[in-house]
Amino acid sequence: MNTEDVVFKGRKDGVLVILNDRQDFEILKMKLHDKLEASDCFFKGAEVTVDVGQRVLTSQQLLELERIIHGTFGVKMIRVVHGDDDNLVPVEAVAAAETFEISPMRSENKGKNPPVRTILKTESPSGFQGSAAYFSHREMSEEKTLLVKRTLRSGQRVYYDGNVVVLGDVNPGAEVVASGDIIVMGSLRGVAHAGATGYERAIVAAFRLQPTQLRIAGYISRPPDEDTSPPTEPEMARVKHGMVVIDPYLPHGL
Amino acid sequence: MGEVIVVTSGKGGVGKTTTTANIGTGLAMDGHKVVLVDSDIGLRNLDVVMGLENRIVYDIVDVVDGFCRLKQALIKDKRFDDLYLLPAAQTKDKTAVSPEQMKGLCEELKQEFDYVLVDSPAGIEQGFRNAIAGAEKAIIVTTPEVAAVRDADRIIGLLEAEGKEGPSLVINRLRHHMVKRGDMMDIEDMIDILAIDLLGVIPEDEYIVVSTNRGEPAILNKNSLAGRAYRNISRRIQGEDVPLMPLDTEPSLLERLRRLMGFSSK
Numbered sequence: 162m163n164t165e166d167v168v169f170k171g172r173k174d175g176v177l178v179i180l181n182d183r184q185d186f187e188i189l190k191m192k193l194h195d196k197l198e199a200s201d202c203f204f205k206g207a208e209v210t211v212d213v214g215q216r217v218l219t220s221q222q223l224l225e226l227e228r229i230i231h232g233t234f235g236v237k238m239i240r241v242v243h244g245d246d247d248n249l250v251p252v253e254a255v256a257a258a259e260t261f262e263i264s265p266m267r268s269e270n271k272g273k274n275p276p277v278r279t280i281l282k283t284e285s286p287s288g289f290q291g292s293a294a295y296f297s298h299r300e301m302s303e304e305k306t307l308l309v310k311r312t313l314r315s316g317q318r319v320y321y322d323g324n325v326v327v328l329g330d331v332n333p334g335a336e337v338v339a340s341g342d343i344i345v346m347g348s349l350r351g352v353a354h355a356g357a358t359g360y361e362r363a364i365v366a367a368f369r370l371q372p373t374q375l376r377i378a379g380y381i382s383r384p385p386d387e388d389t390s391p392p393t394e395p396e397m398a399r400v401k402h403g404m405v406v407i408d409p410y411l412p413h414g415l
Numbered sequence: 416m417g418e419v420i421v422v423t424s425g426k427g428g429v430g431k432t433t434t435t436a437n438i439g440t441g442l443a444m445d446g447h448k449v450v451l452v453d454s455d456i457g458l459r460n461l462d463v464v465m466g467l468e469n470r471i472v473y474d475i476v477d478v479v480d481g482f483c484r485l486k487q488a489l490i491k492d493k494r495f496d497d498l499y500l501l502p503a504a505q506t507k508d509k510t511a512v513s514p515e516q517m518k519g520l521c522e523e524l525k526q527e528f529d530y531v532l533v534d535s536p537a538g539i540e541q542g543f544r545n546a547i548a549g550a551e552k553a554i555i556v557t558t559p560e561v562a563a564v565r566d567a568d569r570i571i572g573l574l575e576a577e578g579k580e581g582p583s584l585v586i587n588r589l590r591h592h593m594v595k596r597g598d599m600m601d602i603e604d605m606i607d608i609l610a611i612d613l614l615g616v617i618p619e620d621e622y623i624v625v626s627t628n629r630g631e632p633a634i635l636n637k638n639s640l641a642g643r644a645y646r647n648i649s650r651r652i653q654g655e656d657v658p659l660m661p662l663d664t665e666p667s668l669l670e671r672l673r674r675l676m677g678f679s680s681k
Contacts, residue, residue, distance in 0.1 A: 219506060221506065221507055221508065221511075315505060316457060316458075316505050316506050317506070318506045333468070334459075334505045336506065373468055373469045374469050374470075374471070374472075381472060383469035383470060384469060386466075386493065
């Protein structure tokens with residue numbers, strides 16, 4: 162095992178910075194800082210790819226990395242990836258947030274109450290793009306899937322350009338944003354945004370689907386205000402006729 | 416031009432968020448235009464207590480970072496048309512907003528609202544600095560416990576140092592029978608130490624737990640003792656002279672019966 166927490170590697174397409182995913186993030190930040198400082202401006206102006214291993218970065222952490230690498234040392238952070246030997250899977254997180262395009266969004270949700278549980282209140286303000294701009298606009302490739310092997314707790318966020326599968330729960334206050342589908346092998350109680358680049362055929366499925374808010378492409382929906390009975394079976398949400406609709410999950414019903 | 420009031424305490428868990436939600440709702444009940452600002456970035460709760468969590472799309476950090484306009488982040492209350500919430504971000508921390516940005520935000524909000532209530536986080540660090548930055552007045556919440564009063568005193572000192580004019584005090588979760596037994600600090604003890612104006616006393620009320628879990632402020636329930644005390648406080652903020660609610664009588668059997676049946680003598 163590599164004992165170095167921060168490793169610089171030269172590659173064809175530039176410099177790869179590998180961050181040990183088992184090390185505490187705060188310590189990593191310090192080590193990264195020290196290492197860049199020790200390099201004495203060697204990397205200034207260079208373009209680096211940062212490999213965070215299997216670590217799931219919060220948007221805050223990503224911004225902090227950006228701040229150190231780009232802000233402090235003037236090194237261009239062009240990509241952040243989940244490394245798996247030679248297979249680098251891009252993590253496209255909130256660093257691109259500067260390009261977040263916002264269009265008018267009513268803060269109140271108007272409209273009739275749809276039947277309990279089958280349909281969520283849906284609102285699709287004209288031109289709402291949600292987190293679309295976090296990712297580049299292109300069709301998501303189907304094979305890219307991020308496996309999150311833990312429960313996402315309040316305040317934790319996962320952004321991924323591809324599909325996301327969570328082996329655990331997504332608690333209230335946690336957020337999963339994916340350009341593809343989102344599958345939660347547990348209870349989805351937080352916010353999920355599937356098809357965040359505008360892919361309206363994206364689905365959100367969960368073992369127990371009881372989200373605070375569900376977003377698919379440009380559609381935002383939330384459960385009705387009346388108390389609803391908790392789900393007792395796996396369910397799947399998708400956009401049908403301009404509404405986010407929840408159906409029981411049927412393995413052959415896709 | 417409205418006024419900006421910060422609700423703060425120093426100590427956690429004394430009821431800042433509950434107080435903000437209830438006073439804000441009370442002011443809106445009387446027809447004022449009110450906005451509640453949650454400045455507890457990273458540990459937001461006000462949205463949950465107001466029952467508005469599932470409506471959040473943008474938050475205060477999105478606003479100060481310019482990702483969205485202020486109006487887009489304001490969430491309209493379910494019950495009152497003139498009551499709004501500006502939610503905190505949950506995935507960032509206190510440093511995501513600076514006191515200067517907060518000041519600017521409060522300036523902007525008070526152009527449009529009669530009351531801007533800022534719910535402060537616990538502590539005296541940046542979150543607290545942010546919360547008080549744009550405020551003209553402060554409401555200090557404390558419970559009748561030595562530790563809470565100690566922290567309140569510290570906060571009052573910090574507010575004075577910032578040149579904020581006379582803060583007022585809300586004493587929360589007072590249990591009259593314990594005070595009578597001498598097991599709890601009484602109102603005079605606290606006023607004696609803190610030496611600020613008393614805005615109101617909220618009696619201990621189990622209904623608060625129910626109301627915060629349901630996302631319906633207790634002030635909406637006429638049968639809730641705490642709700643009634645909050646109602647009085649919101650009237651006092653509007654300049655009305657409302658006497659302190661008598662706390663020395665446990666509700667009589669008759670009163671309890673009346674409440675059970677939905678009638679109230681008050």
